[in-house]
Structure formats: C-alpha cells, structure tokens
Amino acid sequence: MSxxxxxxxxTRIEGHSKITxxxxxxxxxxxxxxxxxxxxxxxxxxxxxxxxxxxxxxARICGICPVSHLVASAKACDMLMSVRIPPTxxxxxxxINLAQIAQSHALSxxxxxxxxxxxxxxxxxxxxxxxxxxxENPELARSGVQLRALGQEIIEILGGKKIHPGWVVPxxxxxxxxxxxxxxxxxxxxxAIEIAERTIVWFSSQLQKFTEEIAVFANFPGLxxxxxxxxxxxxxxxxxxxxxxxxxxxxxxxxxxxxxxxxDEAINPHSYLKSPYYKPQGYPAGxxxxxxxxxxxxxxxxxxxxxxxxxxxxxxxxxxxxxxYHLARLIEILYAFEMIEQLLRDSExxxxxxxxxxxxxxxxxxxxxxxxxxxxxxxxxxxxxGLIIYADLVIATGHNSLAMNKGITQAAKHYIKNHKLTExxxxxxxxxxxxxxxxxxxxxxxxGQMALDIQLIDAGGTVLDRVVR
Amino acid sequence: MRVVTxxxxxxxxxxxxxxDILHVAREHDIEIPTLCQLDGISEWGxxxxxxxxxxxxxxxxxxxxxxxxxxxxxxxxxxxxxxYRKTIVEMLFTEGNHVCSVCVSNxxxxxxxxxxxxxxxxxxxxxxxxxxxxxxxxxxxxxDANRCILCxxxxxxxxxxxxxxxxDIAGRGIQSQLVSDLHQPWGESxxxxxxxKCVEACPTGAIFEKGKAAGEMVKDAKFLVYLxxxxxxxx
Numbered sequence: 001m002s003x004x005x006x007x008x009x010x011t012r013i014e015g016h017s018k019i020t021x022x023x024x025x026x027x028x029x030x031x032x033x034x035x036x037x038x039x040x041x042x043x044x045x046x047x048x049x050x051x052x053x054x055x056x057x058x059a060r061i062c063g064i065c066p067v068s069h070l071v072a073s074a075k076a077c078d079m080l081m082s083v084r085i086p087p088t089x090x091x092x093x094x095x096i097n098l099a100q101i102a103q104s105h106a107l108s109x110x111x112x113x114x115x116x117x118x119x120x121x122x123x124x125x126x127x128x129x130x131x132x133x134x135x136e137n138p139e140l141a142r143s144g145v146q147l148r149a150l151g152q153e154i155i156e157i158l159g160g161k162k163i164h165p166g167w168v169v170p171x172x173x174x175x176x177x178x179x180x181x182x183x184x185x186x187x188x189x190x191x192a193i194e195i196a197e198r199t200i201v202w203f204s205s206q207l208q209k210f211t212e213e214i215a216v217f218a219n220f221p222g223l224x225x226x227x228x229x230x231x232x233x234x235x236x237x238x239x240x241x242x243x244x245x246x247x248x249x250x251x252x253x254x255x256x257x258x259x260x261x262x263x264d265e266a267i268n269p270h271s272y273l274k275s276p277y278y279k280p281q282g283y284p285a286g287x288x289x290x291x292x293x294x295x296x297x298x299x300x301x302x303x304x305x306x307x308x309x310x311x312x313x314x315x316x317x318x319x320x321x322x323x324x325y326h327l328a329r330l331i332e333i334l335y336a337f338e339m340i341e342q343l344l345r346d347s348e349x350x351x352x353x354x355x356x357x358x359x360x361x362x363x364x365x366x367x368x369x370x371x372x373x374x375x376x377x378x379x380x381x382x383x384x385x386g387l388i389i390y391a392d393l394v395i396a397t398g399h400n401s402l403a404m405n406k407g408i409t410q411a412a413k414h415y416i417k418n419h420k421l422t423e424x425x426x427x428x429x430x431x432x433x434x435x436x437x438x439x440x441x442x443x444x445x446x447x448g449q450m451a452l453d454i455q456l457i458d459a460g461g462t463v464l465d466r467v468v469r
Numbered sequence: 470m471r472v473v474t475x476x477x478x479x480x481x482x483x484x485x486x487x488x489d490i491l492h493v494a495r496e497h498d499i500e501i502p503t504l505c506q507l508d509g510i511s512e513w514g515x516x517x518x519x520x521x522x523x524x525x526x527x528x529x530x531x532x533x534x535x536x537x538x539x540x541x542x543x544x545x546x547x548x549x550x551x552x553y554r555k556t557i558v559e560m561l562f563t564e565g566n567h568v569c570s571v572c573v574s575n576x577x578x579x580x581x582x583x584x585x586x587x588x589x590x591x592x593x594x595x596x597x598x599x600x601x602x603x604x605x606x607x608x609x610x611x612x613d614a615n616r617c618i619l620c621x622x623x624x625x626x627x628x629x630x631x632x633x634x635x636x637d638i639a640g641r642g643i644q645s646q647l648v649s650d651l652h653q654p655w656g657e658s659x660x661x662x663x664x665x666k667c668v669e670a671c672p673t674g675a676i677f678e679k680g681k682a683a684g685e686m687v688k689d690a691k692f693l694v695y696l697x698x699x700x701x702x703x704x
Binding site: 048049050052053055056057060164166169170174357359385386387 | 570571573602603605606608611613656679680681682683684685
C-alpha cells in the first residue's frame, strides 16, 4: 500500500514549506515533493499603482533580499521611462546589489547550513543551529556574523536602512555617495575579504567528508541559467541571459529582456511556487538550475583576483551536485566584497549625477538582475498614465523549483530504506533544499528549535513511524 | 474687535474676540492637534481633532471654528479628548487604504505624524479596505484616493488661493469623495491651472507630484500665509 511521509515545516530555510515523500506499494520512495504553502499576491495588488512606486513596493516582497527586488524593479521602470541611467548610478546599484548578495549568502551558509556542515547531518538537533556552531567553532560563527553585518552595513550606508531601503529608484538612485561613506566602507572591506578567503579554505578542506551527500544531493545532468557578462565574466546586474548544460554546452544566449522567448512557467497543484522551465525542452524535461552554482558554472572568470583563484579550484568540482552551491556561495561573497572595492575606487563613483528623470515613454518594461538565489525577472505593463496594468515576477527560487523536487526525490530514494525513518535521514532531505537556499518569503528565522513532526502514515491512516523534534 | 481674557488649561491669557480658540492657544504655545486646518486658508472644522472642552458646555467644540469670549475656560487635554482623537485617527486609517511603508509621503505625512503624536500603535477598528482608484491622468500630478482623508484642504486652497475651484467633494457620508471639475479625470479638467497648490496643501500622500518614489514627496504649504497676507493688503 502506498504511503506518504510529511516533513512540515522544513526548517532553517527562508519561508514556509513542507516536504512530502511518497512511497509505493513496495515501500520504496516513488517521489518527493517540495510544497510552498504560502501565497503572497504581489503581482495582483501592484495593479493600479503608479510605476514610480514599484521598486519600494516590490522590495516588500522580502526582508532578506529586498535590494534584489529593488534593483530588478527599478531596471524594469528604467525601461518604462526609456532612459539610459547615469553611469555612476549603475555602479552604485551594482554595489548595493553585491552587498545584498554577500549578506544573504552569509546568512545561508553560516546561519542556516553551517550547523549541518560543521556539526554533522546526524548531530543532536537541539544543538544543530547557529548557537551550536558558536559553541563548537566560535570563529566560524563570528565570521558569519561579521560578513553578514558588513553586507547589511553597506546597504544601510547607501540605502539609508538595512531592510527595505528606498534609495534605488526609477532612473538611478536618489542621492550620490559621499567621500566619507566611501572611505568608511573601503576601510572595512579588507577584513571581510580575508574572512571569506579563510572560510573558503576551511570549507574546501571539509568537502571530502561529504562524498555521499555530494553524490546524491540533487546530483543530475541538466541545464544551468544565469546572466553572464559580455566577456564571459560573472555578472550580477546586467549582461546576457545564458543557458548551458552541465558540460558547458551553451543552448541559449539571448538579451536578458527576451527571457520569455525561452522560459515558460508551469503550475503544480501541490505548491504555490510556479515551476519555470526551458521552453524548447518542454515541461518538466526543461529543468534548469539558477543561483551561485549556475553563475559560477556559466561564467569563465569572476573578474576579481582572489575570487578567480578560488574559481580555478571550483571549476574542478562536479557542478551537477547541488551540494556545491555552498562553496559557490562562499566564492561569491569573496567576489562581492572584492568587486565592491573595485567599484568604490572608480574615479566617477562620487559623481553627483545619479538620476535620470522621465515620464513613462514605453508601455512595457523588463528588469532582470541576479539575486542571491539566482536570476530575478520583473516584467511590467503600464497604461497611458503610467499606472501598472500587469506585473509578472519570476523569482529566483522559482527557477529552482523543478530541480529541488528532483533533488529531494533523489536523496529520499537513496536514504530511505525499509520504511525506517531517522531524524538524520530527514535532515539530509531538508539539507538538499537548504543547498538551494530557497527564499519563500520575508519570514523570520527562528534560532534553535522549530516544531517538526514527521509521520509515516499508511493508506489506512495508521502511523507506522514518527519522529518529533 | 476687542480684547478678551480667558483661561486655557488653567493658564490666564488674552486674545482678540475675532480669533478662534486654536489660534489663541497656539499663540501661547499650547498645541491642539489638527489635520484639516491650514494657515492661509479658511477654517473648515471637519476633522474634529481640535475638539476642546469649554466650561459650562456639555458638548465638545472644535477649537478652529469657536471664537474666544470673555471669561471662557477651555480645556484642551483630557482622557476623554485623547480617546476621541485616537478614535478619529484610527477611523481615518480604516476608512481608506493607508500603507505608509510604500507611500510617497512616508516620513513626511501629517496623518502619520498625528498617529505618532497620539501614540497610536495599532488600529482597534476593522479595516474597510475600500476599492478606490488612482487618477494619474494629469501630466504633473497624481491623485490617489486611497490616501485621501477628505480634509478638503485642496478644495479650499484651490478655491481661495488659486481661484480655480477645480476640486470639490461629491457624494455624502461614507460615499464622499474628492472630484475634479464635474467628476472627470483630473487631466481633462478645464479649470485646473496646474499650479500645484493642492499638492502642497494635501496633508497625506493623496495628491503628489508624478515621478516621486516612496518617501520622496516632501510638502511645504507655508507660502499660503504669505499669499493670504499679500492678497489682504491689495484688497
């Protein structure tokens, strides 16, 4: 008789979700599904709003990555205004976007995933959290706090506040950077760069402990998608949209605003998260992955010296495994702080011309940028008066929906044997999801214990096995 | 005109008998909350936030439209008044759709300041979530009915300071709404001179300049006093 195992909620991720594992008549895992159980509705209630309000409104989608939405939304609005924004504004937007990526990656790696990586997947769940990490390896925990704090501080210095800043506006940014603020950030960067380098060395040395996880954590052939710079370098703000397979064979390389020609979205009854797929290969075969792993897989170089050194080693790894999202995240933290330093040393960075003003000059706009979790797409249509009549958002986490489902199915099939559940096994299945660092909302993050009740129930409703924490 | 003596909050003071309680109190550094009142245009007495207690009268009086008189004893602060004022502001929030965090007037809004001054940290009444529209048909300005509190400052400033009378209130009670000309899109108004006085007079983010992002709309209606004085001198 068929059975379903439910993990609800999935812990140490951003947002509310659950996993169900479906067993067949023989008790073998048939498939596992990742259910996003929350609905936000931003596409609908943006309708009727003046487009100039969109960046701040869209930033409210998420308290972890508000800057990513600010940037993508402002870019879509630039297109509605049909303006080329001042070069300094582009550089300043790049800086705040990189700071966002760095702080979010630090949150994912150190706060959410390092408990599994340092203490072990089977360790006591009571201690398997950032507090446990701080006890076991205070320096590692401190590193996470410091990296995240600096990313947040840069956002605050530029945007006025750490969460939901409003500084990125249609046409550029609302005010210029001062020399004092530039110098303040510059002073703090060397330490962050050193911490990121040190953590990369440490984590690289740990990879051998995770051979089994690397082999079964969403490790399958398939496509990767990200923005790529004009010279093949890592790109987080602009550039072309590229899709390539795990061997690096490019299947699409198009102007980013033409993404709808190759990406379509499927709707699954089990989740509020839509499942985008690569159109030419159809659904669900057109599965692709986005985010730090995809970006580093597709980019030839980072474009900053220290990150490029780490990239050389990263290129030797098996990119098919989602486990390597973790290392990719650390390399991107290093890249982000190095690139922020480069941009801050630019001779034009203090220029006071940082905003172009215009009314609506086009009826449709696309804004595509790289958020911490992958390619973020905002698409708006407006009426003659500049009011939004249509908004479509393809969120980075959505792109990974198909890969996450396939990934947890793979891990569940590998780990669940003989109807027996252990907390460690279920934690591994959750950990597959954590490698993707899905951001399901701007929900808060409980430090420590979250309620988790996993039941193995047969078709007649009898509880066969149960794990509670 | 003659000078009268009165007491406000126990403080002896004098004022002209053609002055209202609000202005005499403010001249003596006694602050009474208001939203519909604006120096430089006529008093309306619509928001009811300036209600005060007058000894010998069982009912409350709006300080902005009640003239001072000899021997008057006024109280501007009491538990009862604080309760009424809080409820009035809570009702303003529930009657429209006010989302401060993404509003163009965030941190520059009289309604927001008022709720802060009155220490309103939550709304105890059910929200009405009315379906209201945004009129962005004007080339320079936008009217967002979601944020309108019907204070009529725009109506009065347009009529009295600009002389255009583009704005008016249509409907009654909960159906009341601000309309331009004979309820047609603002951009099609033939009376509007695009002077922008209504933008500066509006206490919230209901009327604002096109192109402003969240928190960017800063208003200043101090020029109205100057305009009123200049007009008075010429007449």
